[in-house]
Amino acid sequence: MTEQQETQATSQESAAPRQSPAAEPTHASPAPAKQHKGRAGVIMGAVAILIALGLTGGLYYHGHQGAMAQQAELGQLKQQLADVMGRLDQSGSKERTQLGELGKQQLTLQEELKGLQNRVLDLNDKRPNDWMLAESEYLVRMAGRKLWLEHDLVSAITLLGNADERIKALNDPSLMPIRKALAEDIAKLKAMPRVDREGLTLKLAALEDQIDQLPLSNVTMPTAEEQANQAVSSNPDEWESNLKKNWVKFTENFITIRRRDGAVEALISPQQEIYLRENLKTKLLQAQLAVYREQQALYEDSIDKASRWLAQYFDTENSATHYLQGELDKLKGEQIQFDYPDRFSTQALLEQVLTERLQRIATGN
Template sequence: MPHILITRPQGKGASLAQQLEQEGYQATLFPVLEINALEPNSAQLTPLLNADKIIFISQDAVTALLALKPDINTKAQFYAVGEQTAEAVWQAFGVRAAVPKQHDSEGLLALTSLQQVAGQNIVLVKGKDGRPTIAQALKQREAFLNSLVVYQRGPVKGNATDWIDHWQSIDVEGIVITSNAAVDAIFRQLSSKQLQWLRHCQFYVASNRIGEYLKQQLDSAKIHIAAGASDSAMYSCISQGNTMSENVKPTTSAEVKPAAAKPTTKASSASAATKESTMQPNNKQSISKTGSLALLISLIVASGAGYQFYQKLNSEQQATQLVNQLTTDNQQLNKELNAVKKAQQTLQQALFNSEKKVAAALVENSEKTQQQLDSALQRAEQQAYSLNPQEVTSLQRMAEFKLWAEKDYQGASAVLSRLDSLLAEHPGTGAIRQAIHQDLQALSSVQSVPVEAIYLKLHGIVEQIEKLEFNAVALPQEVAQDEQHALSENVSDWQQNLLNSWHQFTDNFIKIRQREDMSIEPLLTEQERHLIHQRLSLYLSQAQDALLTKQASIYFTAVSQAHIIVKEYFKQDEPLTQSTLKALSELSKEQMHFSPEVKLQSTEQVKEWAQ
């Protein structure tokens, strides 16, 4: 079985290698590209929230986007170029992606759901320097396209010439390629000998586009095109391509062996020599071998004939004539040999001239092709950079909607930043960009009300209401009074003792005590304390509701009433009361600007520009 080299990036191709080894192939993983993830800013990721359709170019695009952990609209319609990319989308986001039957850009654009996309927000998740086919087609269909570049491909560290020498040493016969970038990484800075070796290898590519790109380097007969980049498609392509190569047996030029020469007459030997000398050679090597062999055969035949004649003729005269004839034949053979050598030199010179002409023609065609490619790229860039007024107007309206309808100042800033980046690529939009930057500055100065923090602070005060300590009734000290009605032990004081006894008797019914401080606070019953707690809790809950409904006047009134109740009915020297009063005082100073007036300066500029 052939030795197959898999050039897919790190982490891919292991399953294909295992499948090939199970079928008896020798498989080697040799990545020639590496994937480097990029980090788009928040403004570039914002379109994912409002996207109607999201298109993923490759598995690497899905993996790189998932690593960013973006906020993505999972209700949007997802698309994937191939089955493996669709599986990666399902594993990452739990959404089934639409897949075309033809796994490439053209197949994706042929889907019915991508035909009528005018006014729809589409996000294209792709790699850097990818094909512009999808982006150009969707813009021509008047879609609002946002290209999100999340990764880039590049050759791995190392020299391609060292790779080729290593592949030759391990007898690689087939090479798997799944991108044009891999073709560029392999066919760079190669010697003619290495390039010639590559042209004898079999190449298994993932699409017709890669095959057409590879045809610039080698013969199309060596290129086998799979039905996609999946492991099963590549394996089917390898097995079918190998079967075809085995069925076509290589043809070899059969070596012509001369028949045993029978000694005949001198005329027959001369005729044979003349026939051999007049044969037209096909190449340099066949000319030298055939001519030399013919001369040698003729010489042997002539010598044999002469010897035979010499044996048959007894006379010395006949022997002399035979020698003279042989000498004449040898001279003729030398002339013919010289003629063959001259023809060989002429053929070599013609071959050299042909090679020079072919090389010059290749250089000329290469220059023409490069010029055509440059002009095509220039036209493509001009088409890609044409500014769509509807896209500019739509982005401006989206910013206004987020500002006035949703009160989403950060979202409005993100949309305006996207519009600014779009206009930056086109001249003559300086006035609009200046207005956009004024709007961005105004939006950045808007301070949003920390609703959640204030709400939680009020909730914390509500939870502490039951722990607040009421003002207790503290009675002043009684005024010390002398005992005026004490009984005497003297019998003569019986009248006074009787009077004192009467006074003591009346004191049991009515007793008046005098105290120094007469400012006594009223005593609160348990029911009254409960009502005060309920009233304070009601004011704080009212402040929370006013905060959520964005009613600033009600909020400040409720906080003020709560502050008065705490200050009037609870102990002021307690730490909990002091912290509660401090928190209520801070809450009463919060800036409740729920709907600040912000006017977009760029609106009028965009309207004037669109007209």
Template sequence: MTNSTDASFATRPKPSMLAVGSMILVIIAILTLAWQWLNTRHRFNEIEKSLSIKLEAYQALNQQSLALAKQAEERSTQANARTVILEQKLAESRDQQEALQTLYTQLAENREATAVAEVEQLLNIAKQQLQLASNVKSALLALEAADHRLEPLDLPRAVQLRQTLQLEIETLRDLPQIDMIALSAQLSYLTDLCSSIPLISERQPTLNSKAGKIPASAQSLHGAQQFWWAIWDDIKNLVTVERIDKPEPPLLSPEHALYLRENVKLRLLTARIALLQHDENTYKADLGMVKMWLNQYFDTKHPDTIKALVLLNKLSSNNISLELPQLSDSLAAVNSYKLMLEKNE
């Protein structure tokens, strides 16, 4: 048996070197292919892992993007809603603005008409002060108040009216200033003073200033002698002789004296009225008549008479004549302004 087997092996042909080399090459190629397949598989796995990681990251980013997009959409919806609300409010604001503009226009027109009415009233007050009381200061204050009332009206016609008022104001300011209150007070004081001045017939004789005084020559006398000397001095002063440089006026009865004093008061009263009317002729004529009566019928040596005469000379020297404006230009301008406003209505 053994021999037959060995014989069969012996009879087989031995493989050649080419076959062996080919086999080796095939094995190497298979091994190379296997290694490459494994390497490629490994790379594919790595790429697959990387792709899965990136895909997860992309999905996370996509979810964030979707969330942001949703938030943006919600905000856009809110913004659209707010825009609609703002448009509604804007439309309401425009309506309100138009209504306010209409109201402002009406108020402006009413304010202009009210201002013109007030200016007219102030001009009438100024005219009354000039015509009735000749009070330049009060009239000037009224005109300045009228000009100040027109100042907020920035309109050409208001500016023109203010220019007319400025001319009237300058005219009043150029007038000479007469202190009517002080002059009237002085006349009132003079009236009170003249009511107490004594007449010449009522004048008391002037006593000797040395009466009752013991001269130096009699001071050496004894007490009884000084007593008799004083009695003698009084007896000498019982009768006083004075020199009269002008004719003695006729004696006035108490009734005529009362009439004289009342005429003096009446003349001073008419002088005050003439002062208020700036009637210089009547004013000076009344004061001159009072001065003449004081010199003729009253005691000119009395201190009150001297004071009254000095005050009369001072009052007579004042110039009270004034040509007061009539404010006709300003009143005409205001009337034209009112007619223009009535036509616009």
């Protein structure tokens, strides 16, 4: 628009002197007025052009400053983005390096695993039944627990026999010392005396049930002395004897005296009788517990006290009491405690053989 205004002003200025003399007015006074109006229009146009140029320059300056600020911010953002990308590249390179190392370790482990698998397969081809040897060692350890913890001879002998059968199935001549040791351990256990613990405890329990039916001993009175003949004699020389006899006859109506020799046992009260029977049952129960715990001293002491109380407070002439006393005497002689071997000789040999074979597996020989 500024250029157009300048062009219009220029055209107006150039058009003014080109007017022909015929077009000028005839009167001389109107000509200066027209010239004055033309100059005013030129001035107004120039002012408008200047204003337009000022606004345009201001807008341009303001836009230029905004563009510079935006460019600065954009440069900062680009720098930050470049820093972030650099960090990401560094972390990515580290992760790629770590992944590469992990991949190498994985390959190494896979190679080692393949080598171990090949060794195991090779050993299985050489000794395919070695697991039976380990099972035999486990059976021997279980036999030891049965013997030392539960004192179960039958189970221990059975477990050792099972271990010998598995070693026999291997058909390996190098294991003959182990089979020999197993045979010795089994022979030792079979030579030991066996106790029927269940049978003993059942007998004691049956005797305990009969205590309530046993009769107590009654009071036994000694035999009274025979009284002498109190008949009065007619012989005058026996006057003293006749006087005594008459005195005895006279006193019999008031007091009767009989002489008895021997001690008299008093009866116990009903409450004491209850305590006696319960204590006797307790002693038989202690004997049952001593059988399972293999406490020989406690077993014998319990049986001995029960036998003494039975003879002291109960009727020994009664058949039930007599039977119970005889059974206690038999049970008192039972042996319930034994010395068991501390260790099986087979166990040490089996542990040695298994250790040697594990070392072969580790070394690959």
